[in-house]
Amino acid sequence: MTMKKAIFIYSTLSLIGLGVYFLLPEITSLEKAPVYIALAAPLSGPDKPEGKEILKGVQLYLDQINKKGGIGGRKVKLRIFDDNGKSENSGDIASEIAMSKDILLVLGHFTSSASVVAGKIYKRFGVPAITASATAGQVTFKNDWYFRMISNDAFQGKFIANYICTVLKKTSASILFTNDSRNSELVGYFEREANKCGLEIKKKWSIDSDRNKLEKEIKKAVTVLRSVKQPGMIFIAAHAYESVKIITSLKHPGTNYHIIGPEIFADKSFISRFANYPQEQVRPGYYTDGIYGTSAFIFDLANKEAHQFRKAFVARYKEEPSVLASCYYDAVHVAVEAIKLSEIKGRNDIRKDRKEIRDILISMNSIENGIQGVTGYICFDKNGDINGQIYVGVYQNRAFFPAYSQYPPIIPEPAETDVFIENAPTDEKMLAHEKNKNMTQIVYAGIDINEISNLNISRSSYTLDFYLWFRFKGEFDDSNIEFTNAANEIKLDHPITETRDRDITVRAYHVKADFKSDFDFHAYPFGKQILRIHFHHLFRKKSKLIFVPDVLGLSGFHDKKNAGKQILHATTGWTVDDISLYQDILSRASDPDIPDVLNYRTTTSYSRFNAEIRIKRKGFSFVLRKFLPIILVGLTLYCIYFIPSGCHKIRIVILIGGLITTVLHHTKLLSDISAIGYFTAIEYACFTIYALIILSVLITISIFMLYKKGDRKKITYIIRSGKIIYFSSMFIAVVWMVYIT
The missing domain is CATH 3.40.50.2300 (Response regulator)
Structure with a gap:
């Protein structure tokens, strides 16, 4: 290689290196730069309690979305501004947000007066804003940059x-x-x-x-x-x-x-x-x-999303979520979805990015283009309102x-x-x-469990004895109630009691029937199971009838903290952990026998009442019984590494015995919980033993071959390595088992 050629190559590589050195941080920062959303709320002053509720709802959603990777790998971060709930503060805050080079959207303000003042600035500088609390018409009227999550x-x-x-x-x-x-x-x-x-x-x-x-x-x-x-x-x-x-x-x-x-x-x-x-x-x-x-x-x-939100909120804050927290949880959900759909690339053109996000929000103008939130379907009218x-x-x-x-x-x-x-x-x-003057009737429903019997975990079936009651105003036809997971048809023919106070009726039934549920065996033999009761009205759609869990109608299990110990017999090996009631939506496709003239099949939604009885295993005797053969095989296999190098027959006997025992036990487990399309925790334990048997076979063969050659030094090395690999594999399997259960 000539000197000139070498200088040219090294110079080129140096320039490329310098270019990468200076451009890489820019590229990396662009790819990993967080997405910023502002929150303007009263975190001090007389409206501070409301401001705290708003912040809780917003922060919960952001933590959830960031845990899933954010928006295209970019974390969503919140910049918080305290406007004290006053219009005289909101103008300055709005100007600060508008002048920011990275805030894409603002959530808030809480009060209408603050929102009206801030809205003029957001409109002038092109900043999309979403409020879930300010209800005055002037907030969104003739301002296509402001959107509202509740009725005005x-x-x-x-x-x-x-x-x-x-x-x-x-x-x-x-x-x-x-x-x-x-x-x-x-x-x-x-x-x-x-x-x-x-x-x-x-x-x-x-x-x-x-x-x-x-x-x-x-x-x-x-x-x-x-x-x-x-x-x-x-x-x-x-x-x-x-x-x-x-x-x-x-x-x-x-x-x-x-x-x-x-x-x-x-x-x-x-x-x-x-x-x-x-x-x-x-x-x-x-x-x-x-x-x-x-x-x-x-x-x-x-809906179901709301119940999931409620569980997450209670787990995080140890209290029930407020309406404000729920609505602002949806507000930030809408904001994140709009940013996702806008597909902004961070071109250092904040005004263009904001406009693209605003245009996506405007396009959310129907059920087809809206999103399902905690508070229901979210889509805006031409004023940016949800009315x-x-x-x-x-x-x-x-x-x-x-x-x-x-x-x-x-x-x-x-x-x-x-x-x-x-x-x-x-x-x-x-x-x-x-x-539409047709009202939606609210019917309160309650269930009080008397007894759980005939619990068959392998068949996912059980018998429930319970009281069922309805509390309603006016008239209600309960003869067309369908229990969707009952083994046989249940007819509510003869109420055990019916009382009427003015125009409020309470009607109760005694039901004993067999039910089936889709049990979850992923953590078997660990884990919990849920015994379910589902019912809905056959003909009255959700727009006409909604079931609501009743905590006032009768003195049911809601007030009995130890009810679970009384309704499931101890000999079953299970105990009741929790009982919950809720309603959700059951959607069914329109009748396939009816001609579809428009080539468009619709769905019909019904309010479905759900009772869920969560049960858990009592003690560890059952789990130990299922795992004992696997534990014994695992310990026995480990003994192979302590047997003298010349005792080949003993190793072979242990390997064959361990394999037969594991296969027989695995087969028995499959017969206990048949017809499931996934592996259970204990099956993974069996697979671990199979892998350890293969490892032990390879170690045994290696020892045999080296023993014939008289290479004792390598035998010692292989045995030590086998011990380490074996023990590490067992440790990882146990940790993983604890994690999934």
């Missing part, structure tokens, strides 16, 4: 007025509200709809929300209200703090006011504010029993239960949405729920 004030105001008229059958109402812009708007739409449906407004009080004047203002309004003989349904439109002050002033012995409020009434922060009042401490529910509230989400009416998913609950014993009648949730198409704003056209379309 116009929809809520109209909805509440309609519910009072059509469901609660009230003919008059009185209004108490704080004079801020948000609640004034809510009351305005309530009054407009009340006039349409014939609901007479008896009295209306505006209360100054200034904390220095609040007590005096409430006292004056309540004094006048008490002088009204029949005030009708009292509609309170105020924030949590003011609402609690109004309610505690209204509720006194001898008063029987009927109260309803907006979505803030359903949140955990609302009910928790009553805890310091003496009357509430003496009798929980003193102030809140019988109060109605609207909500974007009630767990008892929720149509409102539920009504009522408090009892400090718990918020679904009311007996609900409007079915409506997912509006873009062309069918309303513009809810003061200068909206006079020919605005009717609300979705007004188009």
Whole structure:
């Protein structure tokens, strides 16, 4: 090689090396750079409890998505801004977020006033924002950069007025509200709809929300209200703090006011504010029993995703999730999905990236383009709102239960949405729920297990003896209940009891029947099993009927902490670990016998009631019995490495005996749990023994060959290596077994 050629090659390689050295960090940082989302919430001040709930919901989702690898391998990180819930702070925070070079989207703000101010800045600089709490129409109206996860004030105001008229059958109402812009708007739409449906407004009080004047203002309004003989349904439109002050002033012995409020009434922060009042401490529910509230989400009416979210939330925070936490969990879910679908590459053009994300959010305008969240299907109308998913609950014993009648949730198409704003056209379309006066009936169902018998784990079958009851308003046909996992048909013909209190009926049955479940044998013989009861109504769809777990109807197992020890006999080797009730959705394809004219097969959804009895093995005798032959074979095989090198026959006998014993035991295990398409934990233990037998055979052959050659030094080396490999394999197998169980 000539000198010139060598210099050329080395120079080229050096340049390539320098290029890689300087470009690699940029490429690596681009590939691994985190995705930033901002959260603007009140983490101090009077709305701090609500801010904490918001943060919990958002952080839980981000931890889950990052554990799965984030977005295309990029972690999603949260930048938190405390706006104190005030509009005077939100402007500065919005400007800081807008000027950021890496924040793609913002979640928040909590209050409408803060969101309206911040929204002007987000619109000017092109920052997509999602709120799950600010309900004023001005937040999203004529701002295609702001999106809302719950119904706005116009929809809520109209909805509440309609519910009072059509469901609660009230003919008059009185209004108490704080004079801020948000609640004034809510009351305005309530009054407009009340006039349409014939609901007479008896009295209306505006209360100054200034904390220095609040007590005096409430006292004056309540004094006048008490002088009204029949005030009708009292509609309170105020924030949590003011609402609690109004309610505690209204509720006194001898008063029987009927109260309803907006979505803030359903949140955990609302009910928790009553805890310091003496009357509430003496009798929980003193102030809140019988109060109605609207909500974007009630767990008892929720889907499977919601129950998974609830379990994860309770495991993380050791408390039940609030509506706020649930809605913001969905908000960050939507944000992450929008970022995923936008497929942004980090081109250092933050404005373009933000616009692509905004365009994806706009395209989520139907069920086909939306996503399934904890609170239901999520898709936006042309204003960026989700209008149509409102539920009504009522408090009892400090718990918020679904009311007996609900409007079915409506997912509006873009062309069918309303513009809810003061200068909206006079020919605005009717609300979705007004188009369909057919209500969804809520039927509370409860199950009290008396006995579990004939438990056959290998066949996944069992016999359950239980009481089943329904609590409902009006009429309910329970003769067409189908138990989907019953071995034989179950007919509910003869109730053991039926009581009626006004228009509320409780009907109970005694059922004893055989059931089957899909048992999970992955951890066999370890692990737990779930005994299930599933039922649904044969003909009434979810839009007409929803089952809700009943914790009030009868004195069932809900209040018996040791019920599990009483219903499953100890001789079975199992004990009850937990019992849970929930409803989910059962979807069935349309009848295949009906001609599909449009070449489009639809599905029908039913509310399915589920009872799950989780059982676990009692003691370790069964597990030890199953593993004992494998343990003995494993220990015996290990003895091969301690036998003198010349005793070849003993090694062969041990190997053959170990193989026969393992095969026979494995065959017996397969007969115990037949017809499963996967391997169990104990089968993996058998495979480990097979592998160790193969290892021992190879070691034995090597020892035999070396013994014939007289190479004792290599024999010692092989035996030592075999011991290490054997012991390491056993240790790894045990650790893995512990992990999967």
